[in-house]
Amino acid sequence: MGSPIYIQIHNEIKKAIEAGKWTVGDRIPAERELAEQFNVSRMTLRQAIQTLVDEGILERRVGSGTFVANQKVQEKMSGVTSFTDLMLAQGKTPSSKTISYHAGQPSMSESEKLQLKDGELVLRMERIRYANDVPICFETATVPERLVKDFSKAEVTSSLYGTLEKKAGLIPGKATQTVSAMLASEKIAEYLDIKRGEAILRLRQVSYLQDGQPFEYVRTQYVGERFEFYLNR
Incomplete structure (x- = not known):
């Protein structure tokens, strides 16, 4: 069972960040450019980007674009509650x-x-x-x-x-x-x-x-x- 296309793109962008192609604070290319690079629709590309945003790997800045996110300060919360x-x-x-x-x-x-x-x-x-x-x-x-x-x-x-x-x-x-x-x-x-x-x-x-x-x-x-x-x- 193959991975959905947006998951494959998610993995490629994550690998690129881990390899140092883009570092913390860098703006990644525009969605249109990345969609052309991966030969997918803007909708599919946007889904991959949103997944990375949800995971805290990328962050969107209104009017500026999408950037490699800074590592946030973490606070431990006690217990697991559904x-x-x-x-x-x-x-x-x-x-x-x-x-x-x-x-x-x-x-x-x-x-x-x-x-x-x-x-x-x-x-x-x-x-x-x-x-x-x-x-x-x-x-x-x-x-x-x-x-x-x-x-x-x-x-x-x-x-x-x-x-x-x-x-x-x-x-x-x-x-x-x-x-x-x-x-x-x-x-x-x-x-x-x-x-x-x-x-x-x-x-x-x-x-x-x-x-x-x-x-x-x-x-x-x-x-x-x-x-x-x-x-x-």
């Missing part, structure tokens, strides 16, 4: 709408974060998460396919953590998390019922099972005025 459990603890009713759900080849970033072996597939799903029917965040989650292949789509999308724990005896442990600010793209603004360019919070998280095995790499974009993070020191 969105479902978090909303229930606040007395709110969690729900979600699945935008996409499919198995396929991982990107380089997904393979690295999940410590995958050669040839392993992943399940990649995009969801809008709600609290009391109000959209709170847009989430792209990637999970090793072997962990969820025996479960239904409904079981995985309704509560991944709950399904892994109750059906497979896999208990979530720690997580590494990075939070940064960004502006909502047109796509995200539409999903979350906000204005394009509105401030949002981006969380990138790798979640581990109690035995230390990574089981989830998630990129989540939260509506800033509807959600806040707090730290336990």
